Amino acid sequence: MQEKLDNGIKVEGLVRQFKNGPRAVDGIDLEVAPGEIYGFLGPNGAGKSTTVHMLTTLLPPTDGKATVAGFDVASEGSKVREVIGAALQEAALDPHLTAREHMRLQTALQGLPHDQRRKRGDELIERVGLTEAADRRVGGYSGGMKRRLDLALALVHGPSVLFLDEPTTGLDPQSRSSLWDEVSRLSREDGVTVFLTTQYLEEADQLADRVGIIDDGKIAAEGTPAELKSEIGRASVEVSPRDGARCAEAKAILAGFGEPMAGNRGTVEVRLNEGIDELVGIVRAFDAASLELASLVLNEPTLDDVFLAKTGRHLEGAGEDDTSEEPLPAAAGAPA
């Protein structure tokens, strides 16, 4: 593992007010430690992409301060761009260029020395599994291939901070999984700080060291996934004995693992004292009592439960009816 770089992100009171439009980001504070994967979770229109655009110097903040790898995004934009890579919501690829040609362009844009460009491009193409398609025009690529290329392009100059804006939206499970693997590896092995926005709870849960939940331009909650979920409540287990007459016996067994909860007819549910670690003990206890189970369900609080507790709405599906959408950064038609 590389020695720790000063590649954290610090945000204080960051605001973005669009002219004659919404206050898309309304004074957020957050800190991402060097080498951390920070998941930024929120519904559509919450302010995730606007935040990313400000941190990547695509959009100037209206107020507040943010530093990336120690450089101020407003006054030291060129230095920020030297150390960051970004794969944004739209893959921003030229359909008429091949993957290799994209690499040629990106290495030139990033100012890589001439003699390193081809090698670096080929290396990254191979890393994301696009070698066979490297000389085909990107216009014919699948969504997953485009995302992989986009990630590879973001890594061309070896950034110490990586911004990923909903990187797996629209991907099949396999592509999603391999992207997660690559992101984890970057953080774990290369010490890259990753700022990842997503609508998918599972993605934040699986990938992120810490999660920030944004709603309506404000941070609603922040912490590790486990911390956030435990704020809401502990996991529970619900069992259904194969022999309905042995419900009382099942209840007595489970009483040793947690507080009884009101369950459905024919099922017994307890809120676990210690969390999911108790599951093995529970299975052993039922086995020892030779009590066969028709089903055993573990219910854990989800990040959606966290969102619901903090905002009164569900995260998944939230924002679909939201009319105060953040304006698309690439305005089509009217000048700023």
Added chain:
Amino acid sequence: MSAYFSSALGITWRYLHNLYTRPAMFIPSLLFPLFFLAAFAGGLSAVGDAPNFDYYDFTAFQFCFILLQASALAGVFAGFSIAGDFEQGMGRRMMLATRHRSAIVLGYGIGAAARLGVTWTVVTGVALLGGMKVSGGGLDLAGMYSLALLSNVAALLFSAGIALRFRSLQAGPLMQMPVFIILFLAPVYVPQALLTGWIEPVASANPVTALLDAARSLMAGEPTGILAAYAVAFGMIAVLGIWAITGLRRAETAG
């Protein structure tokens, strides 16, 4: 090579690569000057016989205008590419990756100038095949082509300013029409002395007239008003350069 020029040349490479691998993009910009050359030099050649039309060759007279027009419109087409790139997302990639974003404008500018080589060769070749007489020497002709290059740069900066403000191909007419109009408000068909009516004072005030007259004088081997033409050209480039850079700042602010 510095990162700045590396970024600019990367953009130039992509611009030229896309242009030459997609004939549908490139051929119209080549055909239009030829078309105008044929229409003006071919259809209006009798105008060269009008009293007091004292230029040595009507085809050469029209050729100078066509050369400036083609060069300027090549700059406008580069502006279209900027607008298209920003509309479709590639502009964002460039804004993210380049440390100093003025390299974006420079990159397209070099590309716009580079495409002139083919345009100039074809248009000049066709004009010569059509019987155009050349009176100027090597240095005169170099001067003439350099004025065409400057008109290309000026038009590119103007179009870039529009493209960066609107970031959409819908702004295409806003880029093209003013350039088209200002070109046609110069002495296109006859020397300035033969213009009548309102167009005469307009042509006098039109900066393009200085460039056109100088180009024609160089073609004729009788250089006149050259310094003034360069001064006008560089003056336009300075002003339009500010227009382009402020457009870039607008694009940055809009995200």
Added chain:
Amino acid sequence: MLPLQVGAMAGRSVVRLVRQPAAVVPSVIFPLFLLAVNTGGLNSATQIPGFPTDSYITFALGFTFIQAAIFSTMNAGQALAQDIENGFFSRLMLTPMRPSALMAGQLAGLVMLGQMQALLYIAVGYASGAQFEAGFAGIVVLAVLVSIISVGFGGIGLIMALRTGSGEAVQGMFPLMFVLLFFSSMALPRDLIEQDWFRFLATINPVSYLIEAIRSLMIVGWDPEALALGFGIAIILAVATIAIAAYTLRGRMLKS
């Protein structure tokens, strides 16, 4: 039923034009701009021996009407292509509307625009000192001729739209129409064109005769040959393009 349908479609066509000044204004203003530039730039051409008039604006005004008609081609084509692209055409096909009503309606707006343009150009011409030898009766004849020309060129736009269903493809036709316009007797009388190849092209170009018919009303007054040629070509163009458009429309309706 048919008159009702035509009226409904015509009304829509007119309202569309009125509500989209950005689509209409260039087709009105640009020909005037070129007229102004050409008049100022080519007035000395009237001193070429054999030039039929000493007023270049009188000579050039005819070209302005044809140029406007060519813009009509693009407007008609784009409007219909838009309807096809956004599905409105399919919606119309689900109604009892007859194909002829669709076409007549699309063209009605163009004819109206063409008449307005004609009046404007005549007014501008008069104000700028153009002569109109054929007088008021000539203006009426001009209005009729312009209507037929608008229908003819508009028909070309409809054919392109119906065949391709794409506004971009219709726009791609613009250079071709421009070529037709410029390789004609728009700037000089055909007999004064020095280059043989250009004169040949202008002679076989039907647009030359349309321009010359309008020009004859202004310079000569009543020139039966020029008018016969102009009207003949305009009518043939209108009939041919409408027939092809109708055939193409039937084909598209069968597909949708």
